[in-house]
Amino acid sequence: MTRLAGRVIVFTNGRQAMSMNHQKLVAAGKLAMKPDRTGKASMAPDNDHKQAEQPDSQTDLQLVRKVRNGDRAAFDLLVVKYQSRVASIISRYVYDNQEVMDLTQEAFIKAYRAIDRFRGDSAFYTWLYRIAVNTAKNHLEARNRRPQGSADSADAENFDDGRRLRDTASPERLLQRDQLKKELDHAIAALPEELRSAFLLREYDGLSYEDIAKILECPIGTVRSRIFRARDAVDRHLGPLLNHSVT
Numbered sequence: 001m002t003r004l005a006g007r008v009i010v011f012t013n014g015r016q017a018m019s020m021n022h023q024k025l026v027a028a029g030k031l032a033m034k035p036d037r038t039g040k041a042s043m044a045p046d047n048d049h050k051q052a053e054q055p056d057s058q059t060d061l062q063l064v065r066k067v068r069n070g071d072r073a074a075f076d077l078l079v080v081k082y083q084s085r086v087a088s089i090i091s092r093y094v095y096d097n098q099e100v101m102d103l104t105q106e107a108f109i110k111a112y113r114a115i116d117r118f119r120g121d122s123a124f125y126t127w128l129y130r131i132a133v134n135t136a137k138n139h140l141e142a143r144n145r146r147p148q149g150s151a152d153s154a155d156a157e158n159f160d161d162g163r164r165l166r167d168t169a170s171p172e173r174l175l176q177r178d179q180l181k182k183e184l185d186h187a188i189a190a191l192p193e194e195l196r197s198a199f200l201l202r203e204y205d206g207l208s209y210e211d212i213a214k215i216l217e218c219p220i221g222t223v224r225s226r227i228f229r230a231r232d233a234v235d236r237h238l239g240p241l242l243n244h245s246v247t
Contacts, residue, residue: 060078060081060123060124060125061120061124063075063077063078064078064115064118064120064124067112067115068115068116075112075115078124078128079108082125082128083104083108085125085129085205086104086107086108086128086129086132087100087101087104088204088205089129089132089133089136089201089205090103090104090107090132090135090136092136092196092197092200093136093137093139093140094136094139094140099139103132103135103136103139104132106135106139107128107131107132107135110131110135111127111128111131114131122211122214123211126211126214126215127214129201129207129211129215130214130215130216130217133197133215133216180238183237183238184234184237184238186237187233187234187237187238188200188234190233190237191230191233191234194216194226195226195227195229195230195233196230197216198212198216198223198226198227198230199226199227199230199231199234201215201216202223202227203227209223209224209227
């Protein structure tokens with residue numbers, strides 16, 4: 001439990017762990033995921049990639065107006081609505097649970113203090129995500145630390161190829177599955193920060209290229225290039241292991 005502008009914020013989920021559940025490697029050799037009903041991610045061809053259900057922007061704008069008029073309870077509603085998402089983003093940069101919660105609080109404090117500068121050119125959640133990313137990056141720069149990789153590796157059980165790994169729950173198969181999970185985690189962690197950020201915002205959060213461009217403050221073409229390069233790098237990293245595991 002933390003406090004924001006004199007009010008209590010209850011982090012209902014604490015640190016929301018990363019969980020990227022893959023269902024298949026696309027034949028073209030690229031990864032594409034879409035959120036399922038559980039909020040986790042599953043594999044799907046990129047041209048069938050459906051954006052995650054987005055918050056009601058009109059409701060957000062109404063709440064922002066109320067906050068500007070001095071209604072702090074309205075900001076509490078925004079905190080409740082987005083605290084898990086903000087914590088999830090920050091958890092991609094730091095591992096420590098307490099740091100994640102502290103930085104999540106800091107991001108909301110910054111948003112509260114800067115609410116008058118929100119012009120409505122983009123959705124509120126896009127503006128808030130940008131604050132969260134910058135808060136995490138500034139924290140790491142202050143400590144001269146490199147951003148961490150994803151907190152949780154993907155679950156190999158949700159790869160189509162991974163089904164071969166669970167057909168027989170032998171110690172050897174379990175070892176292969178654990179190795180695949182570790183290698184995926186390593187593949188994502190090895191990505192340069194700019195590629196990893198774009199990749200996770202697209203594949204885990206299901207955000208549009210336009211929203212990612214606003215969050216990362218770069219052209220849409222740059223976002224597409226970064227995601228393509230990240231997918232290719234992850235695919236090349238996992239390819240030999242997947243090929244070996246099914247022979």
